[in-house]
Amino acid sequence: MTARSLLSLIFFNFSLIFFLRSTYVSAQNPVFACDVDSNKAVATLGFCNTTLSFAERAADLVKRLTLQEKITHIIDQTPALPRLGIPSYNWWSEALHGVSDVGHGTRFSSLVPTATSFPLPILTAASFNTSLFESIGQAMSTEARAMYNVGKAGLTFWSPTMNLLRDPRWGRTLETPGEDPYHIGKYASSYVSGLQQQDDEDRLKVAACCKHYTAYDVDNWKGVERLKFNAIVTKQDMEDTFQPAFKSCVTEGNVASVMCSYNQVNGTPTCADKDLLSGVIRDQWKLNGYIVSDCDSVDVLFTDQHYTKSPEEAAAVTINAGLDLDCGIFFANHTFNAIQTGLVKEAEIDRAVTQNFIVLMRLGFFDGNPRKQKYGSLGPKDVCAPAHQELAREAARQGIVLLKNDEKLLPLSAKSIKSVAVMGPQANVTHDMIGNYEGIPCSYITPLQGISEHVDTIYAKGCNHVLCAPENLQLDDAKKAAAQADITILIVGANRSVEEESRDRVSLLLPGQQSTLISEVANASKGPVILVIMSAGGFDISFAKSNDKISSILWIGYPGQHGGAALADVIFGSYNPSGRLPITWYPESFSEHISMTDMRMRPDPSTNYPGRTYRFYTGTPIYPFGYGLSYTTFKYRIVKSPRRISIPLKDGNQCRSKHCRSIGAAASYCNNLSFDVQIRVKNTGTRSGAESVLLYFTPPHVHNAPRKQLIGFEKIYLEPYEAKNVVFKVDVCKDLSIADEEGDRKLAFGKHVFQIGNLRKYVVLRPSIERKVSTDRKPVNY
Ligand SMILES: *[C@@H]1O[C@H](CO)[C@@H](O)[C@H](O)[C@H]1NC(C)=O
Ligand SMILES: *[C@@H]1O[C@H](CO)[C@@H](O)[C@H](O)[C@H]1NC(C)=O
Ligand SMILES: *[C@@H]1O[C@H](CO)[C@@H](O)[C@H](O)[C@H]1NC(C)=O
Ligand SMILES: *[C@@H]1O[C@H](CO)[C@@H](O)[C@H](O)[C@H]1NC(C)=O
Ligand SMILES: *[C@@H]1O[C@H](CO)[C@@H](O)[C@H](O)[C@H]1NC(C)=O
Ligand SMILES: *[C@@H]1O[C@H](CO)[C@@H](O)[C@H](O)[C@H]1NC(C)=O
Ligand SMILES: *[C@@H]1O[C@H](CO)[C@@H](O)[C@H](O)[C@H]1NC(C)=O
Numbered sequence: 001m002t003a004r005s006l007l008s009l010i011f012f013n014f015s016l017i018f019f020l021r022s023t024y025v026s027a028q029n030p031v032f033a034c035d036v037d038s039n040k041a042v043a044t045l046g047f048c049n050t051t052l053s054f055a056e057r058a059a060d061l062v063k064r065l066t067l068q069e070k071i072t073h074i075i076d077q078t079p080a081l082p083r084l085g086i087p088s089y090n091w092w093s094e095a096l097h098g099v100s101d102v103g104h105g106t107r108f109s110s111l112v113p114t115a116t117s118f119p120l121p122i123l124t125a126a127s128f129n130t131s132l133f134e135s136i137g138q139a140m141s142t143e144a145r146a147m148y149n150v151g152k153a154g155l156t157f158w159s160p161t162m163n164l165l166r167d168p169r170w171g172r173t174l175e176t177p178g179e180d181p182y183h184i185g186k187y188a189s190s191y192v193s194g195l196q197q198q199d200d201e202d203r204l205k206v207a208a209c210c211k212h213y214t215a216y217d218v219d220n221w222k223g224v225e226r227l228k229f230n231a232i233v234t235k236q237d238m239e240d241t242f243q244p245a246f247k248s249c250v251t252e253g254n255v256a257s258v259m260c261s262y263n264q265v266n267g268t269p270t271c272a273d274k275d276l277l278s279g280v281i282r283d284q285w286k287l288n289g290y291i292v293s294d295c296d297s298v299d300v301l302f303t304d305q306h307y308t309k310s311p312e313e314a315a316a317v318t319i320n321a322g323l324d325l326d327c328g329i330f331f332a333n334h335t336f337n338a339i340q341t342g343l344v345k346e347a348e349i350d351r352a353v354t355q356n357f358i359v360l361m362r363l364g365f366f367d368g369n370p371r372k373q374k375y376g377s378l379g380p381k382d383v384c385a386p387a388h389q390e391l392a393r394e395a396a397r398q399g400i401v402l403l404k405n406d407e408k409l410l411p412l413s414a415k416s417i418k419s420v421a422v423m424g425p426q427a428n429v430t431h432d433m434i435g436n437y438e439g440i441p442c443s444y445i446t447p448l449q450g451i452s453e454h455v456d457t458i459y460a461k462g463c464n465h466v467l468c469a470p471e472n473l474q475l476d477d478a479k480k481a482a483a484q485a486d487i488t489i490l491i492v493g494a495n496r497s498v499e500e501e502s503r504d505r506v507s508l509l510l511p512g513q514q515s516t517l518i519s520e521v522a523n524a525s526k527g528p529v530i531l532v533i534m535s536a537g538g539f540d541i542s543f544a545k546s547n548d549k550i551s552s553i554l555w556i557g558y559p560g561q562h563g564g565a566a567l568a569d570v571i572f573g574s575y576n577p578s579g580r581l582p583i584t585w586y587p588e589s590f591s592e593h594i595s596m597t598d599m600r601m602r603p604d605p606s607t608n609y610p611g612r613t614y615r616f617y618t619g620t621p622i623y624p625f626g627y628g629l630s631y632t633t634f635k636y637r638i639v640k641s642p643r644r645i646s647i648p649l650k651d652g653n654q655c656r657s658k659h660c661r662s663i664g665a666a667a668s669y670c671n672n673l674s675f676d677v678q679i680r681v682k683n684t685g686t687r688s689g690a691e692s693v694l695l696y697f698t699p700p701h702v703h704n705a706p707r708k709q710l711i712g713f714e715k716i717y718l719e720p721y722e723a724k725n726v727v728f729k730v731d732v733c734k735d736l737s738i739a740d741e742e743g744d745r746k747l748a749f750g751k752h753v754f755q756i757g758n759l760r761k762y763v764v765l766r767p768s769i770e771r772k773v774s775t776d777r778k779p780v781n782y
Pocket of ligand 1: 043044045049050051052
């Protein structure tokens with residue numbers, strides 16, 4: 001039993017009393033400062049003066065605080081400052097896929113008992129639809145503001161998780177948008193834009209946070225755990241794998257916060273790394289916001305990692321590195337002494353509190369009653385609004401990936417089927433669909449319930465636990481059901497007992513006896529079998545891929561509150577599947593031979609190390625990144641793309657006279673060097689559907705460059721036989737540059753092969769004195 005269900009049992013008896021109370025006690029109030037209505041004196045305080053800039057207001061506030069008071073504002077649970085009319089504030093709220101009550105800042109109550117629970121990011125990401133990412137962020141910030149207005153939520157949300165999934169065994173796969181740096185960057189920046197709704201004056205609806213910075217994706221693998229893990233990362237992998245999405249989140253998403261992770265990178269805890277924090281996030285990327293630690297990670301680097309000799313040094317090294325807020329109380333305990341002993345200057349504390357206060361000011365926290373402000377009309381009626389719940393179901397539909405569909409078994413026509421056997425440990429799950437960092441969903445629709453809306457079903461669990469130990473197998477009932485029904489739908493996979501925070505996998509096979517269940521049921525079934533995999537990470541399901549009885553395979557991630565309805569929408573064809581895998585599905589040999597702690601992305605043939613993710617992996621995947629079928633067919637044609645790109649070099653540049661294989665990509669000749677790749681996509685089938693068009697390029701073979709890199713994607717909708725053009729703007733230095741061994745961006749000379757679907761087209765990059773990009777009108781396809 002979870003803590004929450006225990007609590008709800010205890011409180012059940014009191015709920016009537018709460019209900020009666022709530023009929024005459026008006027809604028609860030939000031926390032905010034500068035309440036001019038009830039305290040005229042605050043109106044004269046500079047930090048409450050909305051005609052001043054945020055920086056001026058923050059400076060005024062900081063000036064009024066004692067050192068001790070400042071220190072209480074660099075931890076996440078800040079106490080009130082009654083003499084200035086400032087209430088206490090909890091910085092920690094979460095909205096990974098819906099407003100969540102994980103963290104101290106947000107609570108459900110009789111006033112707002114539930115919130116919309118969207119699919120986990122790994123499934124939403126599979127939609128490859130940036131406007132969907134943004135819409136979800138927007139819906140969620142509406143619910144968050146609505147809850148804030150009645151005192152039930154904070155304004156600072158530590159979401160999204162957007163670490164690159166380097167290894168599919170990572171327990172937190174469900175929280176991530178996948179394995180491609182470009183795609184994750186788009187996911188994060190779109191999601192953040194939706195959440196924050198930043199206006200021209202820098203004001204925020206809620207503040208988002210991109211986490212966990214950086215090179216973090218080991219939780220607990222064969223005894224290696226995240227609190228002590230030292231990730232050894234090359235400069236090259238750092239530059240082209242781990243950093244790009246964080247950069248997009250800050251520079252394109254304008255995120256108001258970045259969270260540093262628990263692990264060390266090359267011997268330094270990320271929260272104590274001045275180059276990574278002040279150097280990169282603050283100075284290079286120009287973060288407009290605060291840097292926060294993962295919860296207790298300052299304590300962790302002292303207590304678990306023994307990185308410093310004293311706790312004061314731990315406080316000092318992180319504050320001096322650029323950390324502004326400690327999730328925990330370590331700073332409250334040790335910062336004062338660190339200042340007294342000269343390890344930190346008070347100016348650094350001023351810097352940190354200023355960053356924190358400015359974010360709260362941008363959120364309107366210091367503008368008086370929020371009910372009188374821009375989002376003031378939002379309230380409980382806006383939480384679980386029908387449009388939000390429909391968006392949650394739509395997101396699941398858009399993400400679901402069709403992996404196999406022999407003989408076009410799917411979509412099923414409900415009319416021509418008498419009965420469907422629905423089975424498997426995940427066939428009728430509720431909470432499993434909303435994964436972790438969850439809230440309390442508005443309601444659930446399980447797969448069984450979704451399917452039962454369309455046809456008569458016979459239900460059998462087949463295995464009464466997702467781990468499916470031999471004693472959990474219930475083969476007889478399952479086989480009997482399969483032998484009776486026209487169609488068998490088997491819903492298997494994982495839940496948080498298999499993959500979650502602090503729980504990495506050690507195998508890529510389905511848990512326990514699940515594959516036995518599948519094979520036996522398939523053998524016994526009267527009709528064809530549809531296999532549905534609920535999971536974040538992929539599985540080695542080669543046995544099912546090659547089993548003729550299993551006609552169709554669907555992957556549904558963790559699909560959120562109404563995931564079962566979305567699955568039925570796909571199975572019965574009211575939605576034509578359009579999701580694409582956001583990660584590589586590897587064979588089991590990957591987990592047998594590769595240590596999860598080996599951070600290297602690039603293959604090493606001398607040791608049979610195959611490399612990681614579609615960008616480097618040299619083995620044969622079970623299903624590749626970007627894979628996903630539709631009920632219709634699409635045909636691509638290249639309408640326009642250049643044949644060669646000339647890099648205009650100035651007199652005296654070495655590469656003009658001698659043979660160069662690559663040239664630094666940061667110089668002035670990069671500016672404004674871009675071209676279009678235009679593609680015509682036609683729906684050649686009889687069903688309408690959406691298609692995510694993915695543009696990859698393969699650079700010339702130099703600097704151990706990726707085999708392939710995604711540089712653009714766009715999702716379009718096409719009626720039968722309809723065609724549309726998709727134009728990708730390619731920024732030569734940004735999109736085509738590669739990281740060299742030192743982590744410096746280079747442009748390689750030579751053939752760059754573009755790939756869209758099964759089309760290939762190459763463009764030659766060469767040095768020249770010309771300034772123009774030459775474009776051919778009649779394309780040549782290769
Ligand atoms: C707010 O600041 C402006 C600009 O400095 C000033 O003119 C105004 O008097 C201030 N308002 C209050 C209430 O102090
Ligand atoms: C902070 O101080 C309190 C009170 O002395 C103590 O209970 C707590 O363990 C300390 N926590 C940390 C992280 O230092
Ligand atoms: C399926 O799950 C729902 C929700 O928990 C439950 O109400 C229903 O009884 C279950 N159905 C079966 C056949 O077990
Ligand atoms: C996973 O599912 C099993 C039943 O299959 C359930 O007992 C368990 O509580 C679930 N795990 C989590 C963490 O939700
Ligand atoms: C399939 O079922 C038949 C009986 O219906 C049995 O003889 C055979 O061994 C089964 N095959 C497998 C692979 O289980
Ligand atoms: C790039 O183009 C913009 C707008 O066309 C122009 O303002 C800018 O000066 C150009 N930069 C360079 C380095 O050519
Ligand atoms: C992308 O998502 C948005 C928001 O849900 C939706 O309106 C749009 O139709 C989707 N695009 C495609 C091509 O499916």
